[in-house]
Structures are given as C-alpha cells and as structure tokens.
Amino acid sequence: MPRPQHPPAHDGDVWSVEGRFQHLVYSPRGGVEGLLIDTDGIATQFVVDPHDAASVGQLLGLQAGQALAVEGRKTPPSPKGEGEHVVYHFERLAEVDGEEPAAPQDAQVRGKVVRFNFARHGAPNGVVLDSGDFVHTRPDGLARLGLHIGDAVHAEGAAQPLATGGGRVIEARRINGQPLAAHG
Structure with missing residues (x-):
C-alpha cells in the first residue's frame, strides 16, 4: 500500500507538520515512543528516543483532538519494509492549540x-x-x-x-x- 503524502512546511532538514493529536505511541516495553497526529485525514507519526526525558515530557498531557504543530526530520526507509504512514524523528512540539507550549x-x-x-x-x-x-x-x-x-x-x-x-x-x-x- 503506498504511503499517503502531504505537503508539510520545511526548513532544511526540519519539517513542520500540523494536525490533530490522536494518541501516544508506546514501545514494546511500555515507554512513550512517539505520537500520531491526523493531518487532513492522513496519519503522521513522530518517533522519540524513549530515554529522552525532555522530548517525552513534551508529549505527556496532550489530549486527543488538540491542534498541534510538530517539527521533525523525515526518517529513512525502514529495512523492515514500507510503513502505513509517514514517519518523522521528533524534534520539538512547536504549537499546541495555536500557542507555543510552555517551557519546562x-x-x-x-x-x-x-x-x-x-x-x-x-x-x-x-x-x-x-x-x-x-x-x-x-x-x-x-x-x-x-x-x-x-x-x-x-x-x-x-x-x-x-x-x-x-x-x-x-x-x-x-x-x-x-x-x-x-x-x-
């Protein structure tokens, strides 16, 4: 199945994607591994290192349906095959409901x-x-x-x-x- 594409804004290697928060993505060991957003009907995944407390901390407390602007870097193709949606490495949460998220x-x-x-x-x-x-x-x-x-x-x-x-x-x-x- 081909991956749906959408036109996020980008600055060099960093892409900014807007969408609605769907849910967190968990690792097989139960840690937070990323998030999934819906961008005009297209699922987009951002992955974080589950050991990166600062990145994981930005995701905690998000509520389903919140409008987000998320920055990330496109991931290379996986040796395990093509996924069902676009995947980015999470860089930062740029906006939540139109506001810059609070700093730690x-x-x-x-x-x-x-x-x-x-x-x-x-x-x-x-x-x-x-x-x-x-x-x-x-x-x-x-x-x-x-x-x-x-x-x-x-x-x-x-x-x-x-x-x-x-x-x-x-x-x-x-x-x-x-x-x-x-x-x-």
Missing part, C-alpha cells in the same frame, strides 16, 4: 536519596529522592557531589513529569547550593 518549569525539590539512577552505559547519572523525583546530574556531576544513600538533597532546575507519573525529572543546575555544569 523551574522547580526546587527537597528529599533524601533513596537510590541512584544509571545511564544506559551503566554509570550513575543522578539520584531518586524519597519524594519520587529523579534529579539528573550526569555522571560527572554526581561524582563531583559525592552523594550517598540517605543524604539530604535540595535541587534546583528545569522540571518535567516522569513518563511513569508520580514524580518529576529535574535537570539539576544547583544541588545543595553547588552549581552543576550546563547540560548540553
């Missing part, structure tokens, strides 16, 4: 360290507090801070909901008064 809110959290979190390559990259919040420090930041289980933490930084709910991910700029290097 700055937050301050306090709590005690109950466990460490680990990056995909196995290095500890932050701490989970008894509040349920995950404070992301990157491995070098955590090593410099020397935190231990049970330590009190006061963290400041941009916050977004965790994909699992019940807490937030904090991109830490300061922990216990100590500045962390900017995440880039």
